[in-house]
Amino acid sequence: MKQFIAFVNKEFRHILRDNRTLLIIFGIPVVQILLFGFAINMEVQDIRVAIYDPTPDALTTGITERIRQSAYFNYQGNMQSMVDVEVAMRKGKLDLAVVFPQNFRESLVHSGKTAIQLLSDSSDPNRGSISTTYATAVIARFQQEQADLIQIPFQIQTENRMIYNPLMKSSYMFVPGIMGLVMMIICTIMTSVSIVREKERGTMEVLLASPLRLGTMIFAKTIPYMVISFIDFIIILLLSYFVLGVPVNGSLLLLFLVAILYIMLSLSYGLTVSTMVEKQLNAVIFSAITAMIPVLMLSGMIFPIDNMPHLLQALSVIVPARWFIDVVRKVMIQGLGITMVWKEILMLIGMTLFLLGVTIAKTKKRLE
């Protein structure tokens, strides 16, 4: 026990004295959350919109008013001619122009149909198509409201209902992803590097020749990283809750247990990596390629798994973060209980046991 404490103490000192390590440990989660939360915003907001309405009437002004009130739009004013619209668009001052035809109300009343032109700057196709979708939705809603009053048959009906994410906030998507990523980075890369560093510097030989048991040493080595990644998990949780406003709908206890399980899984993977490489640099590269990139690409953090080709979908099954992110989304955002996530949890437990088994087998072989 005394050996164990002496060793854990040493590991904490290594970490606390290395500014780069500290930066990675506490910088990454904060930067990631803020970056994804504010800078890399996948929502479309602040759409600069202008109106061209040659013959204003009750209906056109009503629609204009709705657009002005919408939080997604940033109203730039009424244009005097189509030429003005085009010029402003070309100068990049507008994202969207809503163009009403001549005598909008009259043609609607008489012929029963009319059209509004939506011009969008689609140099960013995603932003372009989302802007028009928002505008269409605003118009459709207005139309529906007016339907009873003036008895016009409505032409377009769009129904958008976003369950779990009514505001279509992308932070709901990536917060679980960042948890998966950060803990993978810290546990896998840091642990493998810290073990391989001892091999590289020759201190491992000294430890092996000492009465310190291998199991004690490995366990003592993982403790600080376990503590730190749990602190990181809490930092991410607090930042997402208070800064990004992501709710915690499910059981906090279940969430913590899943986090601990995932931490142990990542640590086991770090240990596995450390048995396969001899140099710190290789440990970093190997863990980055096998642990970090799959989390980014195949876990569903950024790209939805359902949209992937079948081969990649099949590959994503062995990415631990996929299951972790799934559980966190279900528990944290959807508020589901253990009965809905036990399969994913079993997957995570299975993977942990497998990796630990590989590590023990490899280590034993090395000593023979």
Place this chain on the structure above:
Amino acid sequence: MSEKVIAVSNLTKKFGNFTAVDHITFDVEEGEIFGFLGANGAGKTTAMQMLCGISMPTAGSGTVAGYDIIKENERIKRNIGYMSQKFSLYEDLKVWENIRLFGGIYGLSDKEIAKKTDALLERLNFREERNTMVKYLPLGWKQKLAFSVAIFHEPKIVFLDEPTGGVDPAMRRQFWEMIYEAADQGITVFVTTHYMDEAEYCNRVSIMVDGRIDALDTPAELRHRFNTDSMDEVFRQLARKAKRGDA
């Protein structure tokens, strides 16, 4: 004749088809300074790892500090000290933290550690460096400290794997003075080295060639047998027969 602290017979280690250590047999007596020589790749490190209980022999038997190297390797580890050629302290820990860590690993009590740390720093004239990060010490000092840490728990035997690599001759002399002091206290010293002048400081030396021990005697006797007046020449004559290249 005093007690034999190392006694091995036909110790062999194979890695696949490659025989790293090939049936070596020798004894080391208590308090002796035993030089373990050989070219790179001759099998010195592998042999030493088997003696330290880090690596299991493929065949052969032996005892170290009175314990069987196959069945009781964990007990051996309690009774030996080890200093690796790569320098074995933690650079980002302070001098006293390194001492405390290894004291703790070898199961010494806090009180013992504190008392012995003071004595050690006093003896090395290191009092002022107590709180210095090891990476800021000059290499020669690091090696002295590493050696002191390796014998901090008063082991029966200390294994030194090329302890003086890369330091100047003056520092090496100082280092050997420390080795003599340790031997005077009854600690057996098992040392590998590349420097033939250091071989002269040993009570007995063994010379490994291609995994076998080709010569084992006092330096004077070896010089006499090979009809030369330098250990360098003895070593050259033996090493010439080696079939393995420098690994």
